[in-house]
Amino acid sequence: MQVKAPRGTYDVLPPDSKKWQFIEQIIEETAHLFGYNEIRTPVFEHTELFERGVGETTDIVTKEMYTFQDKSNRSLTLRPEGTASCVRALVEHSVYGGVMPVKWYYSGPMFRYDRPQTGRYRQFHQFGVEAFGSHSPYLDAEIIMLLVQILHNLGLIDYELHLNSVGCPVCRETYRQILITHINPVKEKLCPDCQSRYEKNPLRVLDCKIEDCKQAITDFPFIFDHLCDNCKQHYNLVKSTLEAGGIHYLHDNNLVRGLDYYTNTAFEIHIPSIGAQSAVGGGGRYNGLVKACGGPDIPGIGFALGMERLLLALDGVPEYKEPYSSLDVFLAVLDDKYDVQAMQVLERLRTAKIMADRDYTGRSMKAQMKYADKLGARIVVLMGEDEVNRGFFTIRDMQSREQLEVKSEQIISAIKDILA
Ligand code: HAM
DSSP states (O other): OOOOOOTTOOOOOTTHHHHHHHHHHHHHHHHHHTTOEEOOOOSEEEHHHHHHHHOTTSHIIIIIOEEEEOTTOOEEEEOSOSHHHHHHHHHHTTGGGSSSSEEEEEEEEEEOOOOOBTTBOSEEEEEEEEEESOOOHHHHHHHHHHHHHHHHHTTOOOOEEEEEEOOOHHHHHHHHHHHHHHHGGGGGGSOHHHHHHTTTOTHHHHTOOOHHHHHHTTTOOOGGGGOOHHHHHHHHHHHHHHHHTTOOOEEOTTOOOSSTTOEEEEEEEEOGGGOSOOEEEEEEEOTTHHHHTTSOSOOEEEEEEEHHHHHHHHHTOTTOOOOOOOOSEEEEESSGGGHHHHHHHHHHHHHTTOOEEEOOSOOOHHHHHHHHHHTTOSEEEEESHHHHHHTEEEEEETTTOOEEEEEGGGHHHHHHHHHO
């Protein structure tokens, strides 16, 4: 019986894995420029971390978590996102006792049991950043600037930045009551999930993807119109800083985000050309999350980019040419009696940081040259009786098609001259 990868998962094979490495490198370099350093957390955590962190009424917690009992009967969950884990690590290692703000980035697989479609998977990958310990609206602006700079560095310029403020616990409570009053008369028209959660968390109704719910709650009041003075001022400063930085945004009253921890600034990046799942990234402030996870009352802000969706978007960018690294040198071995020497030559080349390979399947000379072409080798080094006996190598520049002979001890410098 043939076993296939589980639904909603996929393999990344070469040369596609090169694309991944390419964009990961650009993103990490950009995050470093902004002072972020990498954190690595486990792929699974205690289930209660996400229940408490992401929120009990969210779709992620109610429907999408990969939760299992381990052999000691502990309830564990494959992480559906990275923020809760960062907060857990911050608290567990008392990192907040050191220099603030703490600026972290992470990347890796996340798991959500959702209906797979283009741009939506059950195992997907995020690159995320989190900054802890500052209420400054300029940090909100900086984090959005980082997101925008990542997109620019990747060559993605056709995006929409949606921005909103979801307020603080004070203005949110007032708004919650107003929203419940608005939803109450139409509650029968809502989906069963929304009917059971609208009193506890009416914002989830606004974020519901089910058409009936969307139809039922038209003309709902916007949280933006009920922000307290502090939240308004914070939001205005974020906006004016972005404007000063030439960053174009759309104020979006419908943006409430699907996770419960957000306060104040919330944002999403959409690239409509990639289809229905157009949200390439999203994030915002979460000033109460560290405290809710057992730490001190310190604020946080961050975002995560969906790597698969970034790759989808990059497929549509003409300047984005395949970043595949082809081979520097193919060593064509003309007789298997030189196999051991060939391995020594390869070792010398690789020690000198020259990317080198050879054939291991007994190809003829002609077939080896074809194979070298396929691998995109820049140079072919021939190794036959002549070469071994005389201590010379024949080097063929596959671009200019020129051929030259070099002494064995000069092979590295000769190759480097061609590659330069
Ligand atoms: P999120 O909006 O749930 O936020 O996910 C961020 C991004 O991950 C989405 O915009 C999307 O690109 C990608 N994504 C989410 N689910 C899937 C899926 N099933 N398949 C493919 N891609 C997906 C968070 O996860 C927050 N932790 C972001 C954050 C960090 N907020 C503050 N700090």
